[in-house]
Amino acid sequence: MGKSLQEALELAGSPIEYVSTIGPHANSDQLRLFQDLPAQVTNWREEQQAWADSCAVADLSHHMIDLHVEGPDALRLFSDLGVNDFSDFEPGKAKQFVACNPDGYLIGDGILFQLGENEFNLVGYGPINWVQYNLETGDYDAVAERNEHCGVREGPPKDFRYQVQGPDALSVIEEALDGELPDIPFFNFGEVSVAGHEINALRHGMMSEPGYEFFGPWEHSDDVLNAILDAGREYDVRRVGGMAYPTNVIPAAWMSIPLPAIYGDGMEEYREWLGADSFEGALTIAGSLESDDVSDHYLTPVGAGHDRFVDLDHDFVGKEAVARQLEERERTKVTLVWDRNETLDLFGSLLDDERTYRYPTLPVPEWALTQNDKVTKDGEVVGVANNTRYLYWERNVFSLCAIDSEFSDPGTELTLVWGQAGESANPRVEPHEQKEISVTVAPAPYFEDKRKTADYTNA
Known part of the structure; x- marks a missing residue:
């Protein structure tokens, strides 16, 4: 068994020394996020251009972690940890789940799907281990199952995820579906049929145009992808490779992969639970910002633009600090x-x-x-x-x-x-x-x- 993140920090001498140093922890397979995607399918310029001019299809099946949580206390777990409003959360809805440490600094965000009455799926990086840790160490009647990203997973993923974006995305989607495109509100999902398979369609958009994300069992992945690509031929559809994909954070204004705020006082038990080769433990920082205080490298929910998600009508980790952020801005x-x-x-x-x-x-x-x-x-x-x-x-x-x-x-x-x-x-x-x-x-x-x-x- 490898050492914990807490043990690795003690050996490094300080959090800044640890996260600033390229060592064995930073070469972990945890960071091989896009290894199952070609760097370029055609070329990254045309793949980017398709987002703006036609239709781009991105394969999100490989580089993120899924945490499936099910049980009577599953919603309470996410409500205790997330800044979000869960009062009207119900099956068929999704939300950008945002989790903080007790001081109100951002641990991370991900997309949370409510699949059933007591069944949820959290997709992303930063908050995955934090949620699992609190589930395992807290008093919650729920269980979790992980589907790792391709850097550590053996074999294919459990589910596929295809993101279809661009000004022609809706036209492509309508032609790819076996039936009519249902009226799905923003950040809701519903069943559709593609290539004879019943799958889910999440309405959202990483770009400035409306788009959809399709997800379903991996065994249907090729059929669904081919149906989308066939429908998109007349629209000059492009598949997005690993080089172009991370650039869509600018149109979406999404601050991806901030340094998780886990290095301060009060987080020792979490760091003891977390492995040094975990996703968090493998991250390193770079750039021109110089500070011996690791918290200067953190983001707050307000600074990251997540303030619109904050609901102060329920208790969550970091609530008092986040309330001050909203007031002071x-x-x-x-x-x-x-x-x-x-x-x-x-x-x-x-x-x-x-x-x-x-x-x-x-x-x-x-x-x-x-x-x-x-x-x-x-x-x-x-x-x-x-x-x-x-x-x-x-x-x-x-x-x-x-x-x-x-x-x-x-x-x-x-x-x-x-x-x-x-x-x-x-x-x-x-x-x-x-x-x-x-x-x-x-x-x-x-x-x-x-x-x-x-x-x-x-x-």
Whole structure:
């Protein structure tokens, strides 16, 4: 049996030392999220473009964890841990489940489906182990079953998940279905028939257009996928590979994979339960944000834009702290649009004998799953940027950012610091000098959101 995360932290000396160091824990199979997807099916530029111009099909079957929880106390478990409103939760509904530590910092979020009266499925990363830990150590009459992601799972997944997005997505879906597309409200799901198989369709949208996510038993996966692709031929449908898929966080304004807030006082028992080779234990941080306080690398629900989900009419872990966040609103979520000329200068340094900036790979320039870059105004840190992505159809680079509220107005000009100070412990990071990039504040989501319905804020 491997050592616990708590034991690994004690050996490292401090949380910052541990999460900043590329060691055996960071090479864990836990981080091989997209190994079962081709990096590019055609090429990542066309795959991105399909999200904006036609229809893109993304395979979500492999890279996330499913936690199936069933029992009389299953809903109480999620209500005790989640900031969300569960008062009207019922079979056929889904919600973006958000979990915090006792100090109100974000542990993670995922999509929670209510499959039956006492039956739920949580899909994602960050909150999965936290929910399972509380189920196993708490007084809950429920049981859980995990379906791991491809990095640690042997064999195929239990279920498939296909996300169909883009301006032509509804037309493709209507042609792929065996019957009529039912009227499914936003973030609800219902049964549909594809290729003769009864499966589920979740209405949502990772892009600015309405779309659907289909899920069902793995044995039907090929039939369903082929039916969708056949229906999409006249719309120039594209399958999305592992390179393009993570870039949809910008249109969705979703801050993916933040550093889980599990390293402070009061979380020791959880870290003793959690393995050092767990998903959380394998994460490392990168970026220009420098701090010896690991909490500076955390997000709050408000800073991550999850405030619309918070329900203070029930008790949950971190409630008092989250209530203060809602009142004070120190930081809010925005999109940062990179200055094109300075971005060109960053890439141009590859052809310059005098300058070496941190190499920005495309379409995901970041060099860690959790990367935090400082954002400044007149030299003072006013925010933390994350999820930096290049969007081919915009020909530009964007970042999401938790920014001090006084600097959140669209059009505000700020500076993002790119690269790490000093020598990096990451062997993938070459010696380089930092570069300041001018950025402009824009709304999050950046694009016009056409997904919303009257019940969107209750999702």
